[in-house]
Amino acid sequence: MSIVKVKTEGGAYSIHIAPNLLQQVGTSIPPDATSVVLISNPTVFGLYGKTVLQSLEASGKKISVFEVPDGEAYKTLETLNSIYTFLLEQRLDRRAVIVALGGGVIGDMCGFAAATYMRGIRFIQVPTTLLAQVDSSVGGKTAVNHPMGKNMIGAFYQPIAVDIDTTVLGTLPEREIAAGLAEVIKYGLILDAGFFDWCEQNVASLKALEPEAIGYAVQRSCELKAYVVSEDEKETGMRAILNLGHTFGHAIEAGLGFGTWLHGEAVGCGMVQAAELSARVCGFPQADVERVRALVAAIGCPVTAPDLGTDKWIELMQIDKKAEGGKIKFIVMPGIGQAKSQTVPREDLMLVLKKTTQKG
Amino acid sequence: MSIVKVKTEGGAYSIHIAPNLLQQVGTSIPPDATSVVLISNPTVFGLYGKTVLQSLEASGKKISVFEVPDGEAYKTLETLNSIYTFLLEQRLDRRAVIVALGGGVIGDMCGFAAATYMRGIRFIQVPTTLLAQVDSSVGGKTAVNHPMGKNMIGAFYQPIAVDIDTTVLGTLPEREIAAGLAEVIKYGLILDAGFFDWCEQNVASLKALEPEAIGYAVQRSCELKAYVVSEDEKETGMRAILNLGHTFGHAIEAGLGFGTWLHGEAVGCGMVQAAELSARVCGFPQADVERVRALVAAIGCPVTAPDLGTDKWIELMQIDKKAEGGKIKFIVMPGIGQAKSQTVPREDLMLVLKKTTQKG
Numbered sequence: 001m002s003i004v005k006v007k008t009e010g011g012a013y014s015i016h017i018a019p020n021l022l023q024q025v026g027t028s029i030p031p032d033a034t035s036v037v038l039i040s041n042p043t044v045f046g047l048y049g050k051t052v053l054q055s056l057e058a059s060g061k062k063i064s065v066f067e068v069p070d071g072e073a074y075k076t077l078e079t080l081n082s083i084y085t086f087l088l089e090q091r092l093d094r095r096a097v098i099v100a101l102g103g104g105v106i107g108d109m110c111g112f113a114a115a116t117y118m119r120g121i122r123f124i125q126v127p128t129t130l131l132a133q134v135d136s137s138v139g140g141k142t143a144v145n146h147p148m149g150k151n152m153i154g155a156f157y158q159p160i161a162v163d164i165d166t167t168v169l170g171t172l173p174e175r176e177i178a179a180g181l182a183e184v185i186k187y188g189l190i191l192d193a194g195f196f197d198w199c200e201q202n203v204a205s206l207k208a209l210e211p212e213a214i215g216y217a218v219q220r221s222c223e224l225k226a227y228v229v230s231e232d233e234k235e236t237g238m239r240a241i242l243n244l245g246h247t248f249g250h251a252i253e254a255g256l257g258f259g260t261w262l263h264g265e266a267v268g269c270g271m272v273q274a275a276e277l278s279a280r281v282c283g284f285p286q287a288d289v290e291r292v293r294a295l296v297a298a299i300g301c302p303v304t305a306p307d308l309g310t311d312k313w314i315e316l317m318q319i320d321k322k323a324e325g326g327k328i329k330f331i332v333m334p335g336i337g338q339a340k341s342q343t344v345p346r347e348d349l350m351l352v353l354k355k356t357t358q359k360g
Numbered sequence: 361m362s363i364v365k366v367k368t369e370g371g372a373y374s375i376h377i378a379p380n381l382l383q384q385v386g387t388s389i390p391p392d393a394t395s396v397v398l399i400s401n402p403t404v405f406g407l408y409g410k411t412v413l414q415s416l417e418a419s420g421k422k423i424s425v426f427e428v429p430d431g432e433a434y435k436t437l438e439t440l441n442s443i444y445t446f447l448l449e450q451r452l453d454r455r456a457v458i459v460a461l462g463g464g465v466i467g468d469m470c471g472f473a474a475a476t477y478m479r480g481i482r483f484i485q486v487p488t489t490l491l492a493q494v495d496s497s498v499g500g501k502t503a504v505n506h507p508m509g510k511n512m513i514g515a516f517y518q519p520i521a522v523d524i525d526t527t528v529l530g531t532l533p534e535r536e537i538a539a540g541l542a543e544v545i546k547y548g549l550i551l552d553a554g555f556f557d558w559c560e561q562n563v564a565s566l567k568a569l570e571p572e573a574i575g576y577a578v579q580r581s582c583e584l585k586a587y588v589v590s591e592d593e594k595e596t597g598m599r600a601i602l603n604l605g606h607t608f609g610h611a612i613e614a615g616l617g618f619g620t621w622l623h624g625e626a627v628g629c630g631m632v633q634a635a636e637l638s639a640r641v642c643g644f645p646q647a648d649v650e651r652v653r654a655l656v657a658a659i660g661c662p663v664t665a666p667d668l669g670t671d672k673w674i675e676l677m678q679i680d681k682k683a684e685g686g687k688i689k690f691i692v693m694p695g696i697g698q699a700k701s702q703t704v705p706r707e708d709l710m711l712v713l714k715k716t717t718q719k720g
């Protein structure tokens with residue numbers, strides 16, 4: 001088992017990474033917990049619910065299970081409210097612990113439920129998608145969507161543990177693996193050129209989910225994310241580099257309607273766009289743009305953005321959370337393994353959009 | 361102007377207390393704010409909106425106003441959602457500042473909106489009821505209600521400033537003043553015997569809202585609450601003493617239907633019940649029980665609890681947030697100016713309920 005420690009002002013905790021770890025989730029329940037609520041969706045619960053339940057039951061606590069419908073469309077205030085109602089019906093007090101079993105949707109929503117039920121109870125992340133394992137379960141961002149914007153309602157709230165079972169990735173559709181690998185590559189691009197090289201060399205093993213390769217990729221991603229988050233829990237500075245490719249990506253997701261492209265797919269494509277932008281505004285070598293494009297394509301993500309129309313692109317990028325005071329800031333790379341936040345001239349942005357979007 | 365400093369892990373800020381302070385709220389807006397949203401209800405906005413707006417406009421920021429319906433019945437996820445929608449329609453970013461102008465309902469709900477909009481934006485409390493000035497605006501508890509329980513959804517989230525104008529109390533109904541004074545007395549009971557004496561001696565001036573008396577009562581209450589909160593922001597220990605009278609009080613509020621009695625009225629009565637309980641379980645002198653009863657009556661709060669029936673009482677007290685693991689803990693007083701948390705025998709509780717509730 002690999003252990004990655006996360007330390008933030010909001011709390012310190014460990015990420016445990018190992019094959020077949022679901023069987024040990026029960027050991028993460030703190031002794032003073034009064035009860036445990038396992039929250040999942042029918043897809044994931046159907047596959048892994050029994051294993052996790054068995055492990056939780058060994059903790060000797062009162063266990064209850066709540067399932068929410070599967071899908072980003074249900075990451076809403078309404079579903080959240082159904083979670084609150086369930087917790088209240090079960091008469092759960094402040095020492096109850098939520099176990100979030102699922103992808104980023106379950107993790108984000110359960111994290112926010114934990115952050116706000118009775119002003120905060122403890123929760124454990126058990127991420128089951130690659131994206132959730134390398135990204136959303138680490139760092140304490142929790143949220144639900146609002147009809148007017150993704151993740152607009154949320155909190156910074158840290159779990160007490162993250163239990164990552166890499167074996168469960170075997171039942172994920174190929175597209176989900178590709179989407180998760182986009183975030184893996186991101187860490188190399190913003191912080192660790194050596195890891196980016198490693199990803200290039202191991203792309204076939206990663207796509208095939210070879211245990212050693214995927215285990216290392218998850219571990220290194222968690223380490224890099226944990227490092228960033230410990231420096232800047234609340235995204236007042238450095239943490240913004242994690243948004244490489246995300247301003248473009250969110251615009252794609254929103255522009256096509258959420259769910260058309262997966263988050264990671266949009267981010268994969270967004271990173272190609274960010275690389276092109278970096279070449280224009282901060283000297284990122286054009287040869288490296290092509291390496292980014294090739295690796296994003298190799299993991300199976302799109303590298304050409306949809307044609308949303310220029311006005312729509314601009315509109316969608318401005319409503320994004322990262323837009324402050326009307327100016328658009330982007331995360332750009334002076335080189336592979338380096339990233340910074342920078343306001344970019346509208347002109348350069350236009351040229352990049354022109355170059356990277358599909359011609360209808 | 362009196363200034364009370366509050367220091368918590370979640371942030372440090374000042375409470376400003378003075379007559380006619382509404383005219384200076386604009387000076388609390390931080391220079392880097394991109395815009396300001398004033399949130400209030402028609403009652404309070406009708407009385408004081410213009411004054412506050414004028415002061416905010418002097419800050420030179422973009423100002424917008426949002427009114428929510430008046431009343432505890434609207435302290436809901438639904439109203440909260442209407443606030444989010446407004447903030448998004450106004451395209452407010454993370455550097456927007458919310459100004460909450462109103463009583464505890466506005467303050468709690470705006471505080472929670474600020475805590476969760478884009479994972480947290482800054483907000484300023486401008487409390488206009490006595491209860492809000494001495495209690496709810498200080499300490500960072502924010503929340504909305506759930507049909508199954510009051511304040512069940514919320515967060516600990518500190519404002520960046522609290523601006524208290526004592527003049528606005530002049531337009532409050534007498535019952536609201538009485539309810540606020542109940543919380544004032546509470547601080548004396550749990551922490552400061554001298555302040556309790558002072559309240560006994562100045563009860564007429566307080567009821568008449570004489571500026572010097574009410575100014576001092578607000579200041580001392582804020583100091584005492586700030587002290588407790590700085591010791592224990594998240595109510596893991598000492599902060600619980602602020603709940604003196606509240607387990608009984610919440611049961612009364614919920615049992616009669618929220619809004620029948622005002623929160624402070626229920627707490628006033630609850631403190632009499634807590635005093636009786638203290639006499640049984642930790643030696644609180646019976647003579648002091650009578651002083652509590654007399655002072656609660658003198659400020660104009662009820663001292664006899666409604667007859668909810670024993671089963672209902674127990675049920676309502678157990679679903680309360682302070683109930684952990686099924687046992688009922690109460691805040692009790694060994695003497696005036698001292699308080700502690702203690703599990704009490706069911707028998708003593710029964711006798712106190714019998715003694716303090718109205719016979720049908």
Ligand SMILES: NC(=O)c1ccc[n+]([C@@H]2O[C@H](COP(=O)([O-])OP(=O)(O)OC[C@H]3O[C@@H](n4cnc5c(N)ncnc54)[C@H](O)[C@@H]3O)[C@@H](O)[C@H]2O)c1
Pocket residue numbers: 041043044047070071072075102103104105106108128129130131132135136137138139140141142151168169170171172173176263
């Ligand atoms: N909090 C953060 O820092 C952060 C970061 C990135 C993304 N996110 C959020 O994460 C969400 C996306 O997460 P996601 O990509 O995991 O989507 P998801 O949670 O919707 O999961 C994708 C699909 O895979 C299914 N699934 C999950 N595990 C499975 C398994 N082991 N086998 C088979 N099927 C499985 C799910 O039921 C779902 O249908 C978005 O809402 C996004 O906003 C949050």
Ligand SMILES: NC(=O)c1ccc[n+]([C@@H]2O[C@H](COP(=O)([O-])OP(=O)(O)OC[C@H]3O[C@@H](n4cnc5c(N)ncnc54)[C@H](O)[C@@H]3O)[C@@H](O)[C@H]2O)c1
Pocket residue numbers: 401403404407430431432435462463464465466468488489490491492495496497498499500501502510511528529530531532533536623
């Ligand atoms: N956050 C905390 O720590 C905390 C502590 C105690 C209570 N609370 C919460 O506070 C709420 C009760 O607050 P409240 O008693 O202020 O009730 P409230 O906010 O409903 O105000 C009472 C009434 O007075 C009106 N009003 C407000 N200011 C006025 C003024 N100056 N002149 C005339 N009318 C005015 C309001 O519009 C309302 O109709 C409850 O929801 C309770 O849960 C929170």
Ligand SMILES: [Zn+2]
Pocket residue numbers: 135183246263267
């Ligand atoms: Zn992402």
Ligand SMILES: [Zn+2]
Pocket residue numbers: 495543606623627
């Ligand atoms: Zn109170």
